[in-house]
Amino acid sequence: EPEVTQTPSHQVTQMGQEVILRCVPISNHLYFYWYRQILGQKVEFLVSFYNNEISEKSEIFDDQFSVERPDGSNFTLKIRSTKLEDSAMYFCASSVGGSYNEQFFGPGTRLTVL
Amino acid sequence: GESVGLHLPTLSVQEGDNSIINCAYSNSASDYFIWYKQESGKGPQFIIDIRSNMDKRQGQRVTVLLNKTVKHLSLQIAATQPGDSAVYFCAEGRDKIIFGKGTRLHILP
Numbered sequence: 001e002p003e004v005t006q007t008p009s010h011q012v013t014q015m016g017q018e019v020i021l022r023c024v025p026i027s028n029h030l031y032f033y034w035y036r037q038i039l040g041q042k043v044e045f046l047v048s049f050y051n052n053e054i055s056e057k058s059e060i061f062d063d064q065f066s067v068e069r070p071d072g073s074n075f076t077l078k079i080r081s082t083k084l085e086d087s088a089m090y091f092c093a094s095s096v097g098g099s100y101n102e103q104f105f106g107p108g109t110r111l112t113v114l
Numbered sequence: 115g116e117s118v119g120l121h122l123p124t125l126s127v128q129e130g131d132n133s134i135i136n137c138a139y140s141n142s143a144s145d146y147f148i149w150y151k152q153e154s155g156k157g158p159q160f161i162i163d164i165r166s167n168m169d170k171r172q173g174q175r176v177t178v179l180l181n182k183t184v185k186h187l188s189l190q191i192a193a194t195q196p197g198d199s200a201v202y203f204c205a206e207g208r209d210k211i212i213f214g215k216g217t218r219l220h221i222l223p
Binding site for chain 1: 146155156157158159160163165203205207208209210211212213214215216
């Protein structure tokens with residue numbers, strides 16, 4: 001069964017450093033998402049992406065964040081200058097269609113900012 | 115305020131019994147709800163969804179009930195098994211998904 005994959009599984013970085021989290025969505029999916037989950041808290045929406053542009057973003061997704069689909073398979077989340085409070089699990093998701101379509105989540109990347 | 119929220123942070127159920135996990139939402143305009151299961155170290159996994167034009171939907175061993183009058187939905191798991199042990203989230207949203215806080219389901223032997 002096709003699945004969303006994410007790399008790395010765990011990323012440790014120093015405060016102020018840039019990180020890039022990578023995702024490979026399911027191949028025939030057209031809609032892509034990033035969510036994050038701070039330890040012990042609920043999953044929070046960050047951004048949705050369709051047709052090579054951001055569809056919607058939350059207030060968490062400030063100027064330090066950016067997303068890109070550099071080729072036909074990868075979908076990346078970049079944090080330009082990490083802060084301690086960026087430490088969280090970051091989940092990528094994809095869906096074949098937009099509204100009312102099941103979003104399939106990857107296993108997540110645990111980001112630890114020291 | 116929170117748009118979806120769960121009633122209990124934890125729920126313990128005897129193996130073989132039915133589990134019922136409850137959730138309330140606040141936005142009367144919400145028209146799509148989803149239940150997710152999250153096992154330790156994994157991403158959320160879709161269980162079942164329901165649109166607001168329905169009040170009940172059944173899947174394999176799971177049933178979701180939606181009561182729009184009191185803005186409440188529930189997930190029922192029949193004959194709970196050890197593999198059902200996880201955190202369950204109710205969520206709403208057609209595009210961006212708004213998750214509630216989870217309920218951790220413990221299965222007692």
